[in-house]
Amino acid sequence: MVTVNIGMLHYILDHVYGAFVHRTKITPPFFSRGWGGTKLELLERLISQLFPEVEGQNWPPSLIQPIWRTVWETQNACLREGVFRTPCDEQLLSALPPESHNARVAFLVPKDVPPQKMACVVHLAGTGDHTFERRLRLGGPLLKQNIATMVLESPFYGQRRPMLQRGAKLLCVSDLLLLGRATIEEARSLLYWLDSEAGFGKMGVCGLSMGGVHAAMVGSLHPTPVATLPFLSPHSAVVAFCEGILKHATAWEALREDLAAKEAAMTLEEVRERMRNVLSLTDVTRFPIPKNPNAIIFVAATDDGYIPKHSVLELQKAWPGSEVRWVTGGHVSSFLLHNNEFRKAIVDGLNRLEWKESSL
Known part of the structure; x- marks a missing residue:
């Protein structure tokens, strides 16, 4: 009985936090400027082309050339920040806001260890994670195990945020798809750089929530094969914006009015169905199984008010051989309290990979 009550408290905390952040008038809701017009049509087409991926399609990506500066250096570690032009093609580049054209990364590495004897994990941003600090704190303790951390600042976030955007509240639905598509291209290029230029022996990619x-x-x-490590993540953005707490942070009336200007008047329920259809493009179960399913570890929360259990289990079912680990808590409390479990998943995922032959 006590366990049930504690679980319910975690679940309630998610809803209280969500109500404070998303139902108050502190910031505007998501998508207050509508669907995004022709940009949305472009993104729907480009994302559809991502899957099913044909072997070798769109590979290798553009080789990036980051310009590095040292932030600090100790006897055992070094933190550098790098800037590079986003490798997105001209279609995506023209859709991105000018502020997002240059990507930024933080790179935390152990010193005096050859790259081929190290692993590196690319950390991607959750909703509202505008800075490097949280993900550097997550990765920092892994330096002792010769695991480096590469943190990508997402398009539309941090110094890449458009001038008119308030916080993480994207202005148009097209921005959500654009953020995701550009992040994928940039992360793929970073993994390619870590492999071909930096020469790391193992690699992984992780992220929390979005x-x-x-x-x-x-x-x-x-x-x-790379270690694939989604933490507190749904199988699709449909779960977050159409079923979970973020549905209360969405400008449904603005979306309805935007559609009404081009089509016949629609009910709010029809608008929600349109959103489901658009966001179905983010359904990861439609993507190919990673090359080493054994190195896929999901970490999910037992009482997550944002991400229901069924969403996590759909991904595990779609990717046979993957593992789900459950932590006790909600979305917010697990984000704050379970970093050690996230780190263990990173270490275990990397340990399930073979070293590159050049590392032996």
Whole structure:
């Protein structure tokens, strides 16, 4: 009985936090400027082309050339920040806001260890994670195990945020798809750089919540085995925006009015169905199984108010051989309290990979 009550408290905490952040007037809701017009049509077409991925399709990606500066350096570790032009093609580049054209990364590495004897994990941003700090704190303790951390600042976030956007509240539905598509391209290029230029012996990709969805997509599309580590993540953005707490943070009336300007008047329920159809493009179960399913570890929360259990289990079912680990808590409390479990999943996922032959 006590366990049930504690679980319910975690679940309630998610809803209280969601109500404070998403139902107050502190910031505007998501998609207050509508669907995104022709940009949405472009993104729907481009994302459809991602799957099913043909062997070797769109590989290798554009080779990036980051410009690095050292932030700090100790006897045992070094933190650098890099800037590079997003490798997105001209269609995506023209759709991205100018502020998002240059990507930023933080790179935390152990010193005096050859790259071929190290692993590196690319950490992708969850909703509202505008800075490097949280993900660097997650990865920092792994330096002792010769695991480096590469943190990508997402398009539309941090210094890449459009001038008119308030916080994480994207202005158009097309921005959500664009953020995801650009993040995938940038993360794939970072993995390619870590492999071909930096020479790391093993690689992985992880993320929390939205970042976990993107990590799953990147791991799916990578042509060689990488550790794929989605944390507190749904199988699709449909779960977050149409079923979960974020449905209360969505400007449904603005979306209805935007459609009404082009089509016949629609009910709010029809608008929600349109949203489901658009966001079905983010359904990771439609993506290929990563090359080493044994190195896929999902970490999910038992009482998550944002991500229901069925969504996590759909991904596990779609990717046979993957593992789900459950932590006791909700979305918010697990985000705060279970970093050690996330780190253990990273270590275990990497340990299930073979070292590159050049590392032996």
